[in-house]
Amino acid sequence: MHIDWSALARVAAVSLGVTVAVVVVFTLGVLGLSRAADRRTGPATTLARAQAGLCFLACAVVVGYGIYLIVPRLH
């Protein structure tokens, strides 16, 4: 009986890596928004907003890649 252990290990490693990365980046985005809401003005607010924007953009890219994987016509 042939079991493709290396493919199985790859599924495990990629899934773990992607999940942790997306959730951590999204959390940083939420933290950025929260910090921006704490202080109304100043450079710190702009920085926090930029952090949030970048993080959500990164998540959106991952979602886009997910849709690309789902739809075979795009490959």
Add this chain to the structure above:
Amino acid sequence: MDHITLLVAVVIVTALAFDFTNGFHDTANAMATSIATGALRPRIAVLISGVLNIAGAFLSTEVARTISGGIVDDALVTPAMIFAGLVGAILWNLATWLAGLPSSSSHALFGGLIGAVWVGAGSKGVHFEQVVGKVLLPAVVSPVVAGVAACAATYLAYLLSARAREDRVTKGFRIGQIASASLVSLAHGTNDAQKTMGVITLTLISAGALGHDAGPPVWVIGSAGLAIGLGTYLGGWRIIRTMGKGLTEIQSPQGFAAETASTAVILTSAHLGFALSTTQVASGSILGAGLGRRLAEVRWGVAGRMALAWLITLPFAALVGGLAASVVKHGGNIGTVVVALVALALALGVVVISRRNPVHADNVNDDHEVTLRSQTPTGIGSAV
């Protein structure tokens, strides 16, 4: 359409019925945590999920040329066996839905087919080593991988956001959940609607209505997508309650982590050619998310009952499928009609029993248990 005999017509209707049960059985996979955390209102959630399931059915053109991915010998399969296998799968799906247990629709279909082929064509028709490699092993590995990923991600999300204001964190993750849950729905639509299309297409090919290597006609894609979408929209509220409330109390960061883990596991394994159960992956993710938040309570009794349901899904669906196959084999057309009528009667029975303690959009989050007997006598009156 001279080739469409009574049996082929019955198989097509049965396949669509299975697709429908598949839809309402699996709504919970994508939407249970979003409904539980309040990220989406229950009716909106099932509507989004249903529409994305239909969209998913049309998006993917990768045809399931073999119904089972080599688990049974497709050359030996007849429409009668497919019919018997589908009956086994449908009845098992309805029974587990009644109990509010998220069992795997894919395992029910595989089990039903294995049983029917075993009885119809003998044990040589079933490739047991494929069953182990393609069904059993991923069934053990995938929920564990999803659980570990969701657990680690949840732990980090709470660690990082510990100092931020809780209401803002909750709100942020709720919005994220809408995207993550939608992606699970879309992936589910492309996978599961394909299975039914494969079954119908294979039946049409074996009856001579379609040429070999033909893809599914547009009406097959449309009706399969519609059946699964409609099932999803009607919502398996009993299973949504078990997955959203029964396993653990879910908060929005956990829901987001769980759905992200489910999507990651489903997409990576589909990419590498592993057939796996969306249901089991989603359950593993939710359990992992429950463990990742410190002090979160995990109801191990519920988890244990679910694991037991997973273990017996394949053999029980195989038993029903085998039984139906033997009736069809010996009874011919009359046997087919008898099996169809008995299955219909049993299905109606399940629906009637479920009415005693209905779970619907308005009460899905009220409790964490699905029982067969109503606890509040007033509930019976409002159910009718």
